[in-house]
Amino acid sequence: MYQRVERVMDADAPAPTVQVSDDGPINFSAASLSPLQEALGYRRGAESVAKCGRFYPAFATDDTVTVAPGNLSAGAVELILAHEYVHILQDGVEGYDRVSDVESFAVRRSLSEGSAVYVADRYADRYDRRWNGTTPLGIRECIYHRIGDANRGLAGRYYFGARHFAQRVDSPADLSAVYRSPPRTTEQLIHGLGPDEERVANLSVSVRQRGRWIGDTRQRAGELRLRSWLRTGLDADRAGTAATGWGADERLTFDRGERTGVAWVLRMDSPGDADELAAALDDLEATLESRDATSVETARVGDGTVVAFAGPESFVAGAEATGSAGDVTVTVP
Incomplete structure (x- = not known):
């Protein structure tokens, strides 16, 4: 054969x-x-x-x-x-x-x-x-x-x-x-696209650390990893729809002892795409917190960018995001 x-x-x-x-x-x-x-x-x-x-x-x-x-x-x-x-x-x-x-x-x-x-x-x-x-x-x-x-x-x-x-x-x-x-x-x-289609949008992320949560390890996670995270609490159709319109991202991790916190900065193609992702993340937050799996909070930066914070409550409650859609500053506790 x-x-x-x-x-x-x-x-x-x-x-x-x-x-x-x-x-x-x-x-x-x-x-x-x-x-x-x-x-x-x-x-x-x-x-x-x-x-x-x-x-x-x-x-x-x-x-x-x-x-x-x-x-x-x-x-x-x-x-x-x-x-x-x-x-x-x-x-x-x-x-x-x-x-x-x-x-x-x-x-x-x-x-x-x-x-x-x-x-x-x-x-x-x-x-x-x-x-x-x-x-x-x-x-x-x-x-x-x-x-x-x-x-x-x-x-x-x-x-x-x-x-x-x-x-x-x-x-x-x-x-x-x-x-x-x-x-x-x-x-x-x-989406079956070639390398010159839907190029990555401009996104710059800076970090302010207050000393308790440290690290700033970062990577571009991409749409596939975003879909995978959304699927932890949403069905396939909702996750796919919310992740479509991905423009760029940076996923940052911070540590305090043996605990890990995540700041995921997601720039979408349009304000409408960002609205859809933010709504999906709100529902994901409710599902994950109902399982006592983790804490999640989101912030909007400009019209087109959503920042999701996940991890222990002490990290999520004290984290902030400011700036514009393409230039984001993340402040961690």
Whole structure:
């Protein structure tokens, strides 16, 4: 079947060695929460991934594919192998070397794994193979919506990565069109956009610290992580609608002893998008606080920027945000 994947991709590389392991099913409930995730109110557990099926480890190295078939059907194992064979072949696809230049790790991983899901999905249609009654993209969609909070961002890379290829190319033989012109943000990834569309808005964030909460570790989180956080307390449609319109962000973390506080500055594309996000965050706040998961408060800066504070009450109650939509000052207790 390796030759079938080569034909589907119009690619060529030496066939890998296939190793079979006796590893047991993946335990999605085993994921632990980071201090950042705990501050944001994430929950442990895998929710209802079992409704999507049972899943076993599989991975590819330079010239070897290792798969644990468990009790999966022959069709499911074939589709898993098709996914891993893509990883053997994709290094030779024109433009794949440009993926490593993308700054965002989440986007790089989404392009690598998403293209493998996309090719396996098209393989399933071409050769009439099914995995738990659906195709690889259907499986990834199910996992994304049912997996626990701690792993939803990771699951989203596979799901939205595959959708991105489906939106931008007509055939697995055209992967190079995306590899040569990869998205730069998870917003572009989610919405099937190229690197020159919906560019990141200007956003400058400065910090005033009063001495108790210290740190100022910051990163651009992106739309995918925003969606993942909103899903801790909102349904998929509400989270997707509220996160759409993302323009730029900076997520900052501060520590006091073993406790972590978060200031998430989110500049949206328009005042209307900011209104929608702020309303969603108000509902998220109510849900998370009703679970005694964390404290959340929001502030508006200008017409288009929302700042969310999350973590212990002593952090949230004393934090402030001032400035303009593109130039925000966060003051922490």
